[in-house]
Amino acid sequence: MAISTRDRILDAAEWLFADQGFHLTTLRQITQAAEANLAAVNYYFGSKQELIRAIFRRRLDALNAARLERLDAIESDTDRPELEAVLDAFVEPALEFTRGGDAEGQRFMQLLLRAFADRDTALHEAMRAEYAHVMRRFADAVSEALPNADPTRLRHQLDFIVGALxxxxxxxxxxDTRIIAAELVQFAAAGLRGSLENRIPDSARRTLEATS
Known part of the structure; x- marks a missing residue:
């Protein structure tokens, strides 16, 4: 079955972004690798930034759906979910997503690492836009599990968990993603609970609030 022009562009862009980085890769390089023209990129995506968002969306939609399905099941069973159950619903689907070590999965992981390491604010916003609704749902669920948690600190702590994940x-x-997920969940849960017992200095709190 022939690959559509849109998918060829996405595949080529993903390979090049992962290999060269977002800023060094040009649309001309992408269109040459995809055997397409610039008009096709503009038609399907409109801009390089939207092309980047489409790449993340293509890979992350299924993962985020799996996460939310598990969270829905947890919340339907109880008024106050267990912290570990909420974290597991976030962590394990992500580890399952990368299991197997196939070339496509590893390439996308390289792309994610580049995106996290990049200092470009617009790039971070594009990436966050694809899972912002998921993070809000899980932040709310963690807040229900830990009703005394500081909302500002919690947002930053969830970012730390995303980085570790x-x-x-x-x-x-x-x-064995099940064992690895259990270890990461235990680590994250201990950190979140421990933060309830340790008040941060006012100066640090003001810094957190300013960056939220």
Missing amino acids: TLTMAESALK
Whole structure:
């Protein structure tokens, strides 16, 4: 079955962005690799930024759907979900997503690592836009599990968890994702609960609030 022009552009862009980075890769390089023209990129995506968003959307939609399905099941069973159950619903589908070490999965993980390491604000906003609704749902669920948690600190703590999860996902030798997920969930839950007992200095709090 022939690959559509749109998918050829997405595949080529994903390979090049992962290999060269977002800023060094040009639309001309992408169209040459995809055997397409610039008009096709403009037609399907409108801009390089929207092309980047489409790449993340293509890979993350199924993952986010799996996460929300598990969270829905947890919330339907109880008024106050267990913290570990909420974190597991976020973590394990992501590790399952990368299991197997196939070329496409590893390439996308390389792309994610580049995106997290990049200092470009617009790039971060494009990436966050694809999972912002998921993070809001999980932040609300964690807040229900830990009703005394500080909302500002919690947002930053969830970012820390995402960072740890992304680095774990990038490990190509992942085999038993169930065990790895359990370890990461235990680690994250301990950190979140521990933060309830440790008040941060006012100066640090003001910094957190300013960056939220």
